[in-house]
Amino acid sequence: MTQKYDSLSDIWGLKKRGKRDSDRHKELVEKAIRTNGKQLITEYDIIQSDGDKKIKVPIKFLDKYRLKYGKINDEAGTGQGLAGQPGDKFKIKKGNGDQDGPAGNEDGERIFEAEITVDELVNIMLDELDLPWIDPKNNTQVEITNDEVNSISKKGPFSSIDIRRSLKENLKRNAAKGNPKVGVFKKEDLRFKDWEEEKDYHSNAAIYLMMDRSGSMDKEKTHIAKSFYFWMVQFLRRKYKKIELVFVAHDIKAFEVTEKEFFTISASGGTCCSSSFKFAYDHIKTHHSPDEWNNYVFEFSDGDNYSDDNIICLEYAEKLMPLVRAMGYGEVMLDKSTDSAWFRPEKLLSNYFNENIKRTRFMSMQFKKNDDVYAGLKKFFNIDNSKKDKK
């Protein structure tokens, strides 16, 4: 057969169009993720997953909007190959049924699911949250190979001597010679604080994830805490090389638990939030000295705290402040919890904190719905932003 006509695929160089438009589609998906981050941030599948695991994000917002029916009255389907009388009922088995039969060109209903890794999603969200350390300018500082060398300079003006470090070096040198005492200082012992760069030069972080596990912290409230913690840990992972997570559950007493227990166990007792702040304080003192660790402490409760305990909470929070980079308290107050006759806003720990601690590194906030997680993260992490702004 002679070919009078040119091949269409030759003329237009097909093969590239699908790729080009699907790239554009992906771009829009990312954009949609950015603008819809508030809703996505508590998406169950996401916070359940590991970093490089692929997750499916339902992209309901990338609909091609059009004039279309919502609910069709009296809608009937048409089927074939099923015996039975009118009125007979059949259960529908869901699953990967044989989807044989030709695909039409119809505009079928579909919920589009974008497949991206959790890491990609976290990066997009970080970008959106505009956190200081993902700023490209700062990237080089985050990549630290040797914490010692970078953070504490061996040369510098005398006014910026790091006494503690210098003592330590002196001790180390003497100990190496078999005499573990502070002795005569040599030039090589001296360590200077490099203020310019000190800020990000620690590469260890300890995160204290604390939560009220008393009876009133139900699944819904726990989910909010879990979402917040998921993102908090994801973000901090990108800032520090080494991360230690300490999970603290409490009712009237606090105890360290595994990650799994943290989100599943539930106790029936009352609530003393101070127990967890005290636990964090003791734990930091013994395990995570602020010289070597960037400590982050966060507590979630539903505000059902004994009011006498609020004072103790404040006391420990004040004691913790010098030991931590940032600290926060989240109070999950779903709308219905304010209905109770017992509800007294002035007794809430969040309000008590806000009245008594006015520091940029401390945040106390109420979470009333899933969307607040996003606001909470912004508030908690922008602590560093506001500091930078003041400089």
Place this chain on the structure above:
Amino acid sequence: MKKVLADRAEWFVEKAKEMGLDMFETIWEVVPEEVLLEIMSYGLPVRARHWSYGQSYEYQKIQGTMGTSKVYELVLNSDPCRAFLLESNSDIANTMVIAHVLGHNHFFKNNYLFKKTDRGMVMRAAERAEKVEEYISQYGIEKVERIMDIAFALEKNIDWHKGVHRPKYAPKKKVLQKKEQGEFDDLYGIDNLGYEEKIMNDSFPPSKEYDLLWFLANYSSAEPWEKDIFNIIREESFYFYPQYYTKIMNEGLASYIHAELMYLMGEDHLSPSEYIEFVKIHERVVQPGGSKLDINPYFLGFTILNDIKEKWDLKYKHGESIITGFEKILEVCSEEDDISFLRKYLTQEIVDRLEMFTYKTDYDRNKDEYIKIESRSAKDVVESQAAKIYNYRTPLIYIDSASQERLRLIHESADVGTLDPKHIEKVAEYLQQIWGGQVIIKTKDERGYSISYGFNHEGFLKY
């Protein structure tokens, strides 16, 4: 194309003509899977680009619909007819596809709905794609995409009977005598004068206007390039409309023709093993389908056409018909669309034989989904199927009145179902962007009470 396939195609064309088929010349192209997938996602080889095609392309890929065991036919309504064969198909599978395509080709050329379509669409769409590329470089992808989003939102609301090319509204004599005479000249004139100078009254548009994109392309204050995009997408919608309306018949005829041609070829030209492979593929195509809750158009169309053939052959034999069964099939394929076809030829006997039924879906106490058989009468089956096809399965909405301050639309088929609230909100916004002023869409809520959705400079409103 391989020589063996080219020879078979030639042989088939000859036999098909002898049978009485009337076809366009066919251009065959053998392409790799990704190209076929691409054309499937776009509906045409080259179309003005839009992210939604990319979405559909991804979707096709994920679906994995292109398994090696599956046969794919891709044929475009065009003169000459354009057909694509999958490189990875076996020769016998592609042989069958060639025969199948000839059935579609006849259908395209002869069906009354297709006769109104643009046979040069394949090339025209490609030219337009270039034009849209120019718009993109001139106005930026976001702006162009936005206009395309708007056009796609309205593309199914065309007025098929008025046709693709229709004149603007005729001027009214009564109106011309009024003192705003000059301005109404602009309004009803044939020249494309700007909308800014117009003052419109209640009788504009003169009657219910269902062709929303046509209206916006002619009477809105959109930029010329925006109007051009409206026209492009509207014309493509007209091009695709008959395919949606004739799926059952079209696939039925193509399956009938491929079966006939393959039997003919099988006698002399196919090896026994090839013939057995053909029978296997054929049976997969014309079977009830994997889901009992849906209709396989290939199977249904094929079954009905065979029934017609038998009946009219019998009539012909007894002198009750001057045409044979096959001639009757061709007549039906020229004159009907799926709705009229089912109404006339889906008999109770076929419904019983195929165990067809209508059903409703509901949930039991455990929230498990179940279906309940509603009816087994042919009439109910036909009507439920017709409802799916009618008007692109899109709510019937017309422009009731239009003035500079207000564009008012009425959802005529509000008794059929409610409008999707999320979508209508966006569509109202789209319309407002193009028309300006206030846009109102009147419909009914689930309980049957009148409600209106609106959009103005302050945003969305519902009352």
